[in-house]
Amino acid sequence: MTSIDALAARLRAAIGSSRVLTDRQELRTYECDGLAHYKVIPALVALPATAAQVAAVVRECAAAGVPFVARGSGTGLSGGALPHAEGVLIVTSQLREILDVRPDDERAVVQPGVINLQVTKAATPHGYYYAPDPSSQQICSIGGNVAENSGGAHCLKYGFTTNHVTGVEVVTPDGESVRLGGLAPDVPGYDLLGTFVGSEGTLGVATEVTVKLTRLPEAVRTLLAGFASTDQAGAATSAIIAAGVVPAAIEMMDALAIEAAEAAVRCGYPAGAGAVLIVELDGPAAEVDAQFDEVSALCVEHGAFETRIAADDTERALIWRGRKSAFAAVGRISPDYIVQDGVIPRTALPEVLRRIGEVAAEHGVRVANVFHAGDGNLHPLVLFDDAVPGQAERAETVSGAILELCIEHGGSITGEHGVGVDKATFMPRMFSDADLDTMQLLRCAFDPDGIANPGKVFPTPRLCGERPGRRQGTHPRHTPDVAEIF
Amino acid sequence: MTSIDALAARLRAAIGSSRVLTDRQELRTYECDGLAHYKVIPALVALPATAAQVAAVVRECAAAGVPFVARGSGTGLSGGALPHAEGVLIVTSQLREILDVRPDDERAVVQPGVINLQVTKAATPHGYYYAPDPSSQQICSIGGNVAENSGGAHCLKYGFTTNHVTGVEVVTPDGESVRLGGLAPDVPGYDLLGTFVGSEGTLGVATEVTVKLTRLPEAVRTLLAGFASTDQAGAATSAIIAAGVVPAAIEMMDALAIEAAEAAVRCGYPAGAGAVLIVELDGPAAEVDAQFDEVSALCVEHGAFETRIAADDTERALIWRGRKSAFAAVGRISPDYIVQDGVIPRTALPEVLRRIGEVAAEHGVRVANVFHAGDGNLHPLVLFDDAVPGQAERAETVSGAILELCIEHGGSITGEHGVGVDKATFMPRMFSDADLDTMQLLRCAFDPDGIANPGKVFPTPRLCGERPGRRQGTHPRHTPDVAEIF
Incomplete structure (x- = not known):
């Protein structure tokens, strides 16, 4: 019996046979996430149904020294949930309960497999919604959002996932369950919560997430402006921000993106535009009305040859349809x-x-080019x-x-x-050796054996051991004989 | 020569004689911070003038195995900057330059010794200010604010220091300089920045801080409401938040606090009030006007017998004077x-x-009772x-x-x-052993010898070593023979 077979047997005993996949055809379903040009078939897939089962799976992996990768809906675009060929893929999509909606506290408590948009749907009857809105919000999971610190069109005003998560229950790489943060806006001790959000599965697996709920705005107004060029649209964007207005979103699409969107969904954007801006304002009606006139004027001042204001929700949806379909739409004009x-x-x-x-x-x-112009x-x-x-x-x-x-x-x-698997090699372009070493100190503290999503985020695996160089204040250089874990 | 004498000699060589204090009378100046009932005279005081000098001091401490404590203006209220009797107190108040004010990027880059209010003064000509406003903002330092994740009356709307710091340069406990975060709103890799903010000097010393600047609001309106009881004032507070209004501040004072403030500064609060609320709204004038009427009505509805609206900046300052002087004012009615x-x-x-x-x-x-009622x-x-x-x-x-x-x-x-030295013993009431252990993993990763502000935050020092218990998924219990470092 191979060690993977032995691990499979122990996992079946721990969480039930139907929750452990080893058939190659079944495993192939999970060979990639949204970044489909990287493909790896995992050794095993585990489908735990409870937080305790997630902890049990991780404990077995730790005991066997087998790597694990957590995966939500698999919509990530950096290969963060790409499986490990000798490892276990822990799929959290069975943990999909909304445990608590507390409008008075402006919080919801959800399991990691809950779909982003479901949180909003549960909160809307109480007058609230969940603000971070990735384009994939109809299918992506909150656990994946936490791992990648996901954004969305409205993050210009409302911030990223990290600004909307106030607590997590996490299974650390040794199989222990800990709580980081909670209902309160800030707690004493180290803010490990902020570090965990965006750690891309390298510090453990979230099994419960407490998120902030945001009050539904009194008013939302959406403007579509056509410009001759992206230069003009960019200048208008800067002018709007410089005027002190913080729109909920400022999105830009260039001519080629507009062409693709038209081909796919006939959104009817201004003909001949070299760029369009979608500017959305939300908030108290009095504020939105006052600022909306200012935004329209700034667009015209910077060259908008057509501005169109959504008269109702239908028109608003039409404006957004072009933008939200843009990624998929590009498939119409390019294989x-x-x-x-x-x-x-x-x-x-x-x-x-x-x-x-x-x-x-x-x-x-x-x-x-399709992008969140407001935050660059x-x-x-x-x-x-x-x-x-x-x-x-x-x-x-x-x-x-x-x-x-x-x-x-x-x-x-x-x-x-x-960063995932896709951009790890770019990390040294952004960070010094000392900066990356400091991050690795943390990783090693949580995961000394490097079993939590190895090969992601960091360009060079680091042996977690004596840190002899560091203690003398010098940088250990990664020598070529360091075993490649991934 | 004692080891402290030897260290003093090396520090003098590294940063200059005048920057190293060993005279007991001089040392006594630094024996406490704002929590004056704890007093410890440090073995040495270092007054570095540059980031490089801070790093040099920490490197010497690390080499000698001598603990160090960083101190800004010494206004902290939890004893976080209480010196260590056998350690070096690193006073950062000489690093007081505002290095850059970048209104276009809405950022300022400052040294840690810069006074909180000075950042606002530097930003105001550009139409900006620095939002976190501790009562001590005229004297407290940005470095201290970062260490303690300081708040203030306006944090209800604007958040704490951690929401306004986007980058730090830090000297880690081994004397290495690293950068966490930067100008961008979010960067890849672990968000160690969030962990550093509020780590109370246990992970290193900040030598440069990049802060967000906030646009000066178009309008500010301030209301003072008198209630018969704190119950009524509390109900009004809840009603305001429940209505979806987020005031910049909601402050409450009870009868005894009002009495003290009147004795000290004759602020003229409503006579006979069992509680007063100060509610301040800021933002676009249109929004503020609309919401202000709503807030006034809610106060009256919940029993306010008198509401007073500041007609101008002078009246606004008078309303705030009572609140801001409250701590000191209590000295008038109690020794x-x-x-x-x-x-x-x-x-x-x-x-x-x-x-x-x-x-x-x-x-x-x-x-x-004097408090930030809006956020409890x-x-x-x-x-x-x-x-x-x-x-x-x-x-x-x-x-x-x-x-x-x-x-x-x-x-x-x-x-x-x-938490500082004052509340370390309360930490186990809020956190499980596993939670505290997880925090200590991080501390040990940064500071394996426990020389960075030992004795603060954590109730029990933890030996940083093999973590034998943890690797098997159990909790090492702190045995009584663990040497007390502090």
């Missing part, structure tokens, strides 16, 4: 594409968009046809060059999709 | 007092205030006369009982003053 995710200072928007255009032209590749979070879609030799490689080159541009302009290699 | 700091769910306010009154009566002690952050002032035998002990008993009440009602042992 394959890479969704990139990077951040730049808002003020660098025009410059970086120009440079992206140049780099794309240089490599004979088309790039559609780009989502360039790099189009290619895998059937044409060399195109995939050229797309990869352009995609990497875009990240370099982000770093060069003082931005970040990810805004909301995470 | 000694303890400032307690605890949190309860807003909905438990009436019940907990009643219980505080009962406990106080039982022990023959008077308690004045109590600041009971327990009055006593140290000259009367037994009174100090009774006050301590009542003060401790108040924390028990907070825990009992699902709250927290500190809202904004920190």
